Amino acid sequence: MATLLAGSDAVPKSPAAWFDALRAAALERANALSVPTTRDEEWRFTDLTPLTKLQVRPATAATSLIAADIAGHALPEASARLVFVDGILVPQLSQAGPLPAGITVLPLAEALQSHAVLVEQHLGKIAGDELFTALNTAFLNQGVFIHFAKDAVLKAPLHLLFVAAGQDVAAHPRVLLVAESGAQGCVIEDYVAHGEAAGLTNAVTEIAVAPNASLRHIKLQRESPKAFHIGTCAVSLGKDARFASQAVTLGARLSRNNLAILQQGEGIEVVIDGLALIGGRQLADTHTLIDHLKPHGCCEQVHKTIVGGGAHAVFNGKVFVREGAQLTDSSQQSRNLLLSDKARVDTKPQLEIFADDVKCAHGAAVGQLDPEHLFYLKSRGLSERAARNLLTYAFGAEIIDRIPVPTLVAKLEKLVMQQTGEKAGDGA
Amino acid sequence: MSTVLDQLVSQPYKHGFVTDIESETAPKGLNEDIIRMISAKKNEPQWLLDFRLNAYRHWLTMAEPRWPNVNYPKIDFQAISYYAAPKPKKKQSMDEVDPELLKTFEKLGVPMHERAALAGVAVDVIFDSVSVATTYKEKLAAVGIVFCSISEAVHHHPELVKKYLGSVVPVQDNYYAALNSAVFTDGSFCFIPKGVKCPMELSTYFRINTQDSGQFERTLIVAEEGAQVSYLEGCTAPKFDTNQLHAAVVELVALDDADIKYSTVQNWYAGDENGVGGIYNFVTKRGLCKGRNSKISWTQVETGSAITWKYPSCVLLGDNSIGEFYSVALTNHRQQADTGTKMIHIGKNTRSTIISKGISAGHSNNSYRGLVKIGPRAEGARNFSQCDSMLIGARCGANTFPYIEVQNPTAKVEHEATTSKIGEDQLFYFQSRGIGTEEAVSMIINGFCKDVFQQLPMEFAVEATKLLGLKLEGSVG
Numbered sequence A: 001m002a003t004l005l006a007g008s009d010a011v012p013k014s015p016a017a018w019f020d021a022l023r024a025a026a027l028e029r030a031n032a033l034s035v036p037t038t039r040d041e042e043w044r045f046t047d048l049t050p051l052t053k054l055q056v057r058p059a060t061a062a063t064s065l066i067a068a069d070i071a072g073h074a075l076p077e078a079s080a081r082l083v084f085v086d087g088i089l090v091p092q093l094s095q096a097g098p099l100p101a102g103i104t105v106l107p108l109a110e111a112l113q114s115h116a117v118l119v120e121q122h123l124g125k126i127a128g129d130e131l132f133t134a135l136n137t138a139f140l141n142q143g144v145f146i147h148f149a150k151d152a153v154l155k156a157p158l159h160l161l162f163v164a165a166g167q168d169v170a171a172h173p174r175v176l177l178v179a180e181s182g183a184q185g186c187v188i189e190d191y192v193a194h195g196e197a198a199g200l201t202n203a204v205t206e207i208a209v210a211p212n213a214s215l216r217h218i219k220l221q222r223e224s225p226k227a228f229h230i231g232t233c234a235v236s237l238g239k240d241a242r243f244a245s246q247a248v249t250l251g252a253r254l255s256r257n258n259l260a261i262l263q264q265g266e267g268i269e270v271v272i273d274g275l276a277l278i279g280g281r282q283l284a285d286t287h288t289l290i291d292h293l294k295p296h297g298c299c300e301q302v303h304k305t306i307v308g309g310g311a312h313a314v315f316n317g318k319v320f321v322r323e324g325a326q327l328t329d330s331s332q333q334s335r336n337l338l339l340s341d342k343a344r345v346d347t348k349p350q351l352e353i354f355a356d357d358v359k360c361a362h363g364a365a366v367g368q369l370d371p372e373h374l375f376y377l378k379s380r381g382l383s384e385r386a387a388r389n390l391l392t393y394a395f396g397a398e399i400i401d402r403i404p405v406p407t408l409v410a411k412l413e414k415l416v417m418q419q420t421g422e423k424a425g426d427g428a
Numbered sequence B: 001m002s003t004v005l006d007q008l009v010s011q012p013y014k015h016g017f018v019t020d021i022e023s024e025t026a027p028k029g030l031n032e033d034i035i036r037m038i039s040a041k042k043n044e045p046q047w048l049l050d051f052r053l054n055a056y057r058h059w060l061t062m063a064e065p066r067w068p069n070v071n072y073p074k075i076d077f078q079a080i081s082y083y084a085a086p087k088p089k090k091k092q093s094m095d096e097v098d099p100e101l102l103k104t105f106e107k108l109g110v111p112m113h114e115r116a117a118l119a120g121v122a123v124d125v126i127f128d129s130v131s132v133a134t135t136y137k138e139k140l141a142a143v144g145i146v147f148c149s150i151s152e153a154v155h156h157h158p159e160l161v162k163k164y165l166g167s168v169v170p171v172q173d174n175y176y177a178a179l180n181s182a183v184f185t186d187g188s189f190c191f192i193p194k195g196v197k198c199p200m201e202l203s204t205y206f207r208i209n210t211q212d213s214g215q216f217e218r219t220l221i222v223a224e225e226g227a228q229v230s231y232l233e234g235c236t237a238p239k240f241d242t243n244q245l246h247a248a249v250v251e252l253v254a255l256d257d258a259d260i261k262y263s264t265v266q267n268w269y270a271g272d273e274n275g276v277g278g279i280y281n282f283v284t285k286r287g288l289c290k291g292r293n294s295k296i297s298w299t300q301v302e303t304g305s306a307i308t309w310k311y312p313s314c315v316l317l318g319d320n321s322i323g324e325f326y327s328v329a330l331t332n333h334r335q336q337a338d339t340g341t342k343m344i345h346i347g348k349n350t351r352s353t354i355i356s357k358g359i360s361a362g363h364s365n366n367s368y369r370g371l372v373k374i375g376p377r378a379e380g381a382r383n384f385s386q387c388d389s390m391l392i393g394a395r396c397g398a399n400t401f402p403y404i405e406v407q408n409p410t411a412k413v414e415h416e417a418t419t420s421k422i423g424e425d426q427l428f429y430f431q432s433r434g435i436g437t438e439e440a441v442s443m444i445i446n447g448f449c450k451d452v453f454q455q456l457p458m459e460f461a462v463e464a465t466k467l468l469g470l471k472l473e474g475s476v477g
Helices: A019-032 A067-073 A108-112 A116-122 A131-138 A371-379 A386-400 A408-428 B002-009 B034-043 B046-061 B099-107 B113-119 B137-141 B151-158 B158-164 B175-183 B424-432 B437-448 B456-470
Strands: A080-085 A103-107 A143-148 A158-164 A169-171 A174-179 A183-193 A202-209 A215-221 A228-237 A242-251 A253-261 A269-280 A283-292 A298-308 A312-321 A329-338 A344-352 A361-368 B024-025 B085-086 B122-127 B130-134 B146-149 B188-192 B202-207 B217-225 B228-236 B245-246 B250-254 B260-269 B279-289 B296-300 B308-311 B314-318 B322-331 B336-339 B342-345 B353-360 B365-374 B381-394 B398-408 B412-421
Touching: A019 A131, A067 A158, A067 A183, A067 B158, A103 A108, A108 A116, A108 A174, A108 A329, A116 A143, A116 B046, A131 A202, A131 A228, A143 A183, A143 B381, A158 A202, A158 B260, A174 A361, A183 A202, A183 B113, A183 B130, A202 A215, A215 A228, A215 A408, A215 B024, A242 A253, A242 A283, A242 A386, A253 A269, A269 A283, A269 A386, A269 A408, A283 A329, A298 A312, A298 A344, A298 A386, A312 A329, A312 A361, A312 B002, A329 A344, A329 A386, A329 B024, A344 A361, A344 B381, A344 B412, A361 B398, A386 A408, B034 B046, B046 B158, B046 B175, B099 B175, B137 B146, B137 B353, B146 B151, B151 B158, B158 B188, B175 B279, B175 B342, B188 B228, B217 B260, B217 B322, B228 B456, B250 B260, B250 B296, B260 B279, B260 B456, B279 B296, B279 B322, B296 B308, B296 B336, B296 B456, B314 B322, B314 B353, B322 B336, B322 B365, B322 B456, B342 B353, B353 B365, B353 B437, B353 B456, B365 B381, B365 B412, B381 B398, B381 B437, B398 B412, B424 B437, B437 B456
Parallel strands: A080 A158, A143 A174, A158 A183, A169 A202, A174 A202, A183 A215, A202 A228, A215 A242, A228 A253, A242 A269, A253 A283, A269 A298, A283 A312, A298 A329, A312 A344, A329 A361, B122 B202, B188 B217, B202 B228, B217 B250, B228 B260, B245 B279, B250 B279, B260 B296, B279 B308, B279 B314, B296 B322, B308 B336, B314 B342, B322 B353, B336 B365, B342 B365, B353 B381, B365 B398, B381 B412
Antiparallel strands: A103 A143, A344 B398, A361 B412, B024 B085, B122 B130, B146 B188
């Protein structure tokens, strides 16, 4: 635990007293907790021992990366790009605009002064107080505040690029997104690596979506195979809001994605897509929680994993339908493809229902490629390897093709095709 | 609609009465002396006493499980009496069996000898903790089947009991299994030798009778190579206000090509509509498919008990072995059920099927918790799970916690779950055909549970259908 808290005393003081108090409380909480073990139900299949052996500290020095280093990660569609290197915002690599009226994107430190009321109202109020969230808050210094004013529409996506570059660096980036009623937009969180450094990214994103607003959140994680990635995204939705979450996990030695969605009003529609494609000794863990608190809510979730080599995929999807949340329509699918003898999947779709007039279903399936499908492709002249790659790719493409950013889709398709070949090859 | 429902739900327990038989009861509390006393009373050999003491010492080091999705006040294990036996008296024939006892069975609608004769069922009657009458013994003995109480088996077949007792559920397995291993008083033992198909369905009726005496049954069924047996267990209990703890252990062992079918209908006292009283049913049931091509099938209809904590499981060790689990769990009023199964696939080409139907009404809470585990060597393993829930009323809960752990790419695992309610349009359809609400509900529920009832032996299926109707009488409308 002490290693994870190293450097927390060096976090600079802020101008707002409440903000310092929030950090102090989180530090106290983190100190009181211990690193979860596999005896904790929430971490039953994910062993954090390798992480505790790492001696990580927050980055202090300015980055030496130049624009050319990250040029490959650019998305032409993006309306603006914010670049964080090792958790620190780098203005010279970012492109802040132009943004349409009503859309504000600011470093958190600036927002503390210019949007003090809004930030105080939401920061730390949506994400829970689990250890890694508390750690992120305790180290809170760098981050971004995004505000969509009433009825503001952002057509092109906002690109947040988080680059992990330094060895033994702990990055604790924070995103706070507030969408007022009727606003519309799309935000991409893109976690990449520069080099093969082993470090920790512990990101927390809090999203407040007001009634009638519509938001899409895309998260892409392709950090180095030595990295540790813990990402928490907590979303609070108002009446008739729409929210789509799309997450693709390709990288990191150990990654954990937490997604919690609270349906605080009636008639909310949510779509959640997830894909993890891993091989080697990678572990990808996804925990989602959909909490239907009010009637007429809808949620459709598909989570897919493709597991090769000696990799290990974990999925836990909780769906709660609270008392009174009648006419909820919630479905959840966990689909898992095992490519090699040593690959492993642990999945647990979990349904807890306390209302009688609801439609809920969940399903889980684990299997390998269908021999008949392979045979069909081979009868058309494809080699065994090409047929396997094509089928594996098609399995993942169902999720990727739903992302409405063409260059990102093209980039991901290329990556997946390439990784499919590599990862399937590990054990086949 | 809801008033009819409420009436149905608030039916009094029809099997609530106390039979007046003197019983010899051990002082309350649990310590090594009590265990020695139980062992001495039952005239047990030293190895069994050692087994009990070993279990007790393990139990002392263990903590009560807190993970189930149930709530109940802390149990004071020192306030329970661990031994109660009907007054010892030798009995030569059925006529000498206490008429009170026979009357009890009649009140339950189980006229034992009649039933035995009509249905060809050998009934090993368990009244509180000691077997008092066993029928059809000779007929079974003729084909070499041993079917007796476990205490008898300890004396007459010590080598078998010693070999298999605790081989499927080890003493340190879990808190309640350890407790049971330390203090179990009686239960059934069944041994089907090589190549024998049991000529009739074997059946035991368990009853809890003495107030405040927890019942710790131990059942052990061993089917040798090629043997076949179908075993029925049915339960009802008199009405009491204090909670009674029931922690049974059931172990099944199937060797090569053996086939064991274990069916349960459980209707213990569930407490009144405010959740006062009722049985705590914390049971460990596990079957080991030890041999190749062996098969173990569990079927359960759980309608009683204030709290049910029960996961009949199959360890599929032998290649090509098969595990099945069919369950209907109904909860009403303040009942809580956390039940399901574990299918542990170890051998090659092992197959398992899970069909679970949960019905919740009133303020009850019904959880399915299941584990499907495919080990790294379980080539070609296959599982299909389906768990459906039905909610009746807006104040009950239905939960599913399916754990799926796969470590072999050739395995195929499928899990499906749905939740539904009895639709107003369905009821309207029935009513438009002249079928009353209650009957319509009963038909819909029977349709919902059909996949499971089909697995029950005929007499049990009839009983189960009636039981569900009775439990939900007046509760849906």
